[in-house]
Amino acid sequence: MSIYRSIFKKDLFKGQVILVTGGGTGIGRCIAHELAALGTTVVIAARKIEPLKTVQDEIQKLGGNCDTMLLNIRDAAMATQVIQDIVAKHGMLNGLVNNAGGQFMSPANQLTSKGFSTVVDLNLNGTFNMCKAAFDGYMGEHGGQIVTIVAETRNGIPRAMHTGAARAGIINMTKTLAIEWGPYNGIRINCVAPGLIISSGMKNYHETMVDLLAHSHWMNPTSRYGTESEVSAAVAFLLSPAASYINGVNLEVDGGSSLSKGNPEGDELMYNPEGSRHPVYVGWSEGVDNVHGIKHVDAPAKINELLRKYKAIGRSSKI
Ligand SMILES: CCCCCCCCCCC/C=C/C(=O)SCCNC(=O)CCNC(=O)[C@H](O)C(C)(C)COP(=O)(O)OP(=O)(O)OC[C@H]1O[C@@H](n2cnc3c(N)ncnc32)[C@H](O)[C@@H]1OP(=O)(O)O
Numbered sequence: 001m002s003i004y005r006s007i008f009k010k011d012l013f014k015g016q017v018i019l020v021t022g023g024g025t026g027i028g029r030c031i032a033h034e035l036a037a038l039g040t041t042v043v044i045a046a047r048k049i050e051p052l053k054t055v056q057d058e059i060q061k062l063g064g065n066c067d068t069m070l071l072n073i074r075d076a077a078m079a080t081q082v083i084q085d086i087v088a089k090h091g092m093l094n095g096l097v098n099n100a101g102g103q104f105m106s107p108a109n110q111l112t113s114k115g116f117s118t119v120v121d122l123n124l125n126g127t128f129n130m131c132k133a134a135f136d137g138y139m140g141e142h143g144g145q146i147v148t149i150v151a152e153t154r155n156g157i158p159r160a161m162h163t164g165a166a167r168a169g170i171i172n173m174t175k176t177l178a179i180e181w182g183p184y185n186g187i188r189i190n191c192v193a194p195g196l197i198i199s200s201g202m203k204n205y206h207e208t209m210v211d212l213l214a215h216s217h218w219m220n221p222t223s224r225y226g227t228e229s230e231v232s233a234a235v236a237f238l239l240s241p242a243a244s245y246i247n248g249v250n251l252e253v254d255g256g257s258s259l260s261k262g263n264p265e266g267d268e269l270m271y272n273p274e275g276s277r278h279p280v281y282v283g284w285s286e287g288v289d290n291v292h293g294i295k296h297v298d299a300p301a302k303i304n305e306l307l308r309k310y311k312a313i314g315r316s317s318k319i
């Protein structure tokens with residue numbers, strides 16, 4: 001039987017326990033829904049309890065299993081405790097999705113040393129804390145799959161040098177961990193690097209930045225933003241047996257922005273003035289949007305409006 005026919009079925013991750021950090025909002029919430037729909041007992045963890053409880057409620061209403069835990073990934077002791085609590089309560093930890101992270105926007109010349117350290121500490125040290133805690137608390141002995149959400153950083157990230165540096169550090173750390181933790185510990189570890197994604201994360205940015213971002217869809221060859229589900233699909237793939245020989249990679253889910261940052265508007269070879277010709281994948285929420293009061297994405301209005309347009313893209317249609 002085809003590998004996809006045999007593994008991508010409803011119970012792909014049945015009996016498995018997977019931790020998704022930052023699973024109460026945006027991309028993490030979507031990953032949690034996708035994994036729960038595939039049979040996972042998904043544990044979502046972050047600093048604020050209310051968003052976690054809301055997502056737990058959504059997943060349970062849709063028939064899935066979800067647990068919540070408070071976690072600050074910057075606190076190594078708390079990371080250790082959360083892993084211990086998961087293993088004590090659920091008996092195992094088969095997967096870890098390091099999704100929690102973020103940054104503020106600032107030109108590099110206006111960054112303070114403290115601001116730089118803050119973002120590096122959150123993303124790079126925070127991811128290390130989680131990987132180390134998962135290794136010490138369960139995976140070092142039993143094996144497991146780790147996927148870390150980074151960001152598309154290939155050519156640097158203007159206005160976000162701190163996060164670019166931190167994410168590049170994670171990508172390199174991942175390669176070393178793949179080499180060191182593969183042979184004796186049975187761990188696979190990979191990264192997923194999203195480009196610009198329609199998500200609640202955009203709400204953290206000032207309106208002028210959102211305006212700028214709302215007009216940045218042309219910066220990749222698909223001429224549109226990505227969806228949370230398109231990132232989640234890559235995560236589910238890397239966690240699954242279909243990726244059992246993929247180790248230490250960084251999978252860019254960016255519409256090709258890493259190849260062509262800055263397709264010049266007006267250049268007839270690379271810029272399609274009629275808009276995107278690439279249909280979107282919207283995943284778990286298709287059909288359940290507004291059922292049980294569950295909302296799909298919660299991005300700023302201008303960004304949500306883009307998604308509405310993308311949903312109308314067909315193979316031969318235009319925005
Ligand atoms: C033309 C298009 C341009 C393309 C640009 C592409 C960019 C793509 C980037 C990749 C895409 C990524 C998207 C996303 O990630 S979506 C969002 C995900 N979520 C978040 O980012 C979370 C939002 N941010 C935060 O929660 C916080 O900012 C953060 C956790 C990062 C820091 O919070 P914390 O509470 O720990 O820190 P403090 O507030 O105490 O600040 C510490 C020091 O940091 C400096 N700082 C903080 N905020 C700012 C700011 N807005 N501007 C400048 N400096 C800042 C400052 O030095 C603080 O120290 P002081 O308090 O002493 O001043």
Ligand SMILES: NC(=O)C1=CN([C@@H]2O[C@H](COP(=O)(O)OP(=O)(O)OC[C@H]3O[C@@H](n4cnc5c(N)ncnc54)[C@H](OP(=O)(O)O)[C@@H]3O)[C@@H](O)[C@H]2O)C=CC1
Nearest residue numbers: 022025026027046047048072073100101102151197199201
């Ligand atoms: N949206 C996009 O275009 C892109 C996003 N990314 C990355 O994808 C990931 C998810 O982003 P997105 O969903 O868009 O944004 P969100 O801001 O919605 O998600 C960030 C999540 O991380 C959690 N978090 C932040 N700091 C900590 C911490 N110290 N400890 C534990 N949890 C924490 C937050 O929960 P709480 O505040 O409750 O702790 C929140 O749930 C982030 O790493 C982001 O940088 C990368 C590229 C593009």
